[in-house]
């Protein structure tokens with residue numbers, strides 16, 4: 001493990017994004033899109049991919065979502081392509097790493113394994129944290145996608161003083177903003193990341209599939225349809241203004257063919273952007289700087 005500082009030339013505010021596809025589901029268009037019958041189109045097979053994202057440069061690592069737990073996936077019959085905990089280790093992410101984890105929303109497939117990171121600061125929307133601890137969240141249609149054990153983990157993180165809640169667009173590190181995208185859940189967060197191929201908007205489940213945005217076809221499960229339409233407008237606005245060069249949807253299978261696998265040829269990953277040469281060492285070697293960043 002090296003304690004070398006990154007070269008002065010290594011940019012602080014530009015990242016590579018490692019996209020990890022850890023699960024999949026063969027489904028149907030009827031199961032993917034809200035009131036699909038209204039479109040008068042034939043139902044067809046439709047694939048879901050399950051992702052989390054690791055945003056990193058020579059200075060810091062930010063983990064966006066922690067995937068589903070094995071129990072959460074098995075309970076809902078999802079195919080596990082890779083155990084996120086194994087992938088974290090393969091990417092050099094140690095459990096006691098003093099890093100930042102952004103939880104886009106508290107659904108089982110985005111927050112499972114949060115307990116892997118015992119020292120991380122955790123960023124979540126205040127609206128999300130409040131909602132899943134409210135009586136209204138107990139309705140079966142909403143609760144189906146949440147495991148209480150994950151909400152308990154969030155509360156433990158809060159009790160340990162590691163929870164950072166946000167209410168509006170917030171820069172959480174140089175070159176990384178979280179942006180509210182409510183609708184699918186009340187406190188869904190998107191993450192805008194500066195890379196050397198332009199700013200990338202990780203929509204998580206504010207937009208599940210490319211088609212959802214491009215054909216204005218909301219996902220089947222929404223807490224608020226009108227909020228989702230507002231969020232689509234926010235995403236389109238970011239793309240139109242150039243503030244986002246492209247969006248990466250939260251369950252879109254084609255993401256895996258749109259980018260290359262450059263994370264050490266790790267299976268089930270593709271990489272967006274490129275790190276400086278300094279940052280090609282294992283991520284664990286950046287830990288001394290991580291400590292400094294969070295000091």
Ligand SMILES: [Zn+2]
Pocket residue numbers: 107109110205250251
């Ligand atoms: Zn999801």
